[in-house]
Amino acid sequence: MRLLEKIIESAKNDVKKIILPEGTEERTIKATEKIIKEKIANIVLIGNEDVIKSKANSLGVNIEGAIIVDPIKSEKYDEYVNLFFELRKNKGMTIEKAKEIVKDEIYFGTLMLKNGDADGMVSGAVHTTADLLRPGMQIIKTSPGTKIVSSFFIMDVPNKNYGHDGILFFGDSAVNPNPTAEELACIAISTADNAKALSGVDPKVALLSFSSMGSAKHELVDKVIEAHRIANELRPDLMIEGELQLDTAIVADVCKTKAPNSRIKGMANILIFPDLQSGNIGYKLVERLANADAIGPICQGFAKPLNDLSRGCSVNDIVTMVAVTAVQAKTK
Structure with missing residues (x-):
């Protein structure tokens, strides 16, 4: 099913x-x-x-x-x-x-x-x-303790090698154009909680970037690194890692090379994009080129x-x- x-x-x-x-x-x-x-x-x-x-x-x-x-x-x-x-x-x-x-x-x-x-x-x-x-x-x-309303897509990918048996969660792909580090952390936490509630998956969250664990230096990378720090401080019970390139996040063999100390080990099922441009482009690419079903955008962060x-x-x-x-x- x-x-x-x-x-x-x-x-x-x-x-x-x-x-x-x-x-x-x-x-x-x-x-x-x-x-x-x-x-x-x-x-x-x-x-x-x-x-x-x-x-x-x-x-x-x-x-x-x-x-x-x-x-x-x-x-x-x-x-x-x-x-x-x-x-x-x-x-x-x-x-x-x-x-x-x-x-x-x-x-x-x-x-x-x-x-x-x-x-x-x-x-x-x-x-x-x-x-x-x-x-x-x-x-x-917003819900108590939540500072931002955001969104995510459920992506059902025919290739079952990725995510949780082909199921991945993409956030934020519809609401926030350029979230701050604190907002990115909030989006990661909200998406993890919603993914678990909707599907029962054990959340493995990757904060995406063009850098993997320090491979590149840039202020855009710094934002993702800071988001990782904040998310882990707020919710140490969740497995959230970043910064990670997409292939490092979802391909185990690549992860062994680029991020050998990763706890996710290339098996991320939740992908958090650094901004709305990449999130929106990303879900549409996967939907069209991978023939994936995209369910969403699903709003999160509201009290109801x-x-x-x-x-x-x-x-x-x-x-x-x-x-x-x-x-x-x-x-x-």
Whole structure:
């Protein structure tokens, strides 16, 4: 059983309530039918109920069992307005402004999650990443002890010689353009914890660079070395090493030559890229040239599970991200 199948089975074993705020969107409606039919999660669709049901009927889709919530008509509307006002009043928020903002489906869904009325949320079929992250940072905020929201991809590579039986975790490949050493350390720790929670792997984390254990001198290398120091100071229980070149991190024979004292021994299953350029390019190269399946980006660092979709996502992508979010909710 591949990792995605395990994640879906895990979601089914402890069914969570997941919000899909883009309730009138066609792929979202189709995904809702599949999620409900397969009992992956309980779904909350946000939007005008008549529009959602009419669109479902026109698509020939059965969404019976989904909870449909219209922000304006919701009995929770005033409660969420007051909650948002309290959270943001020190930033100049007024009740009048809050009343308008809470009508927005993304903000309403985020407040629903904050209030404990659902377990997770997935958005992005028609909204941008910023549309999700902005209310997420304003309302959900980061987990205790976590200073940065980041992301990772699960890469399922056909060549089983790499990672954990072909499964690797790439971070951060979607959110932070140029993380500091401290932020890199945080990304490494968050990705390790999430990888273990989602897959049960024993995390072996490589902080990637163009240098392996001092083979090159540069300020870019220094940042990765410092990230390694901070990560190990914060979480000595985790196996985190750096700086390592990619081949040193994942090829045992190369590691013996370039980093003979490595504890990872060329068997890294979590790869932390030094910046967003390399992370984004890296996952797309592996996806295209190695014919790997890329699941993500999966957000991490929020106090409650919030996940983004590509606006080019498929119905199956939505189903997958709902399952991932449901499993993440088990640890929150």
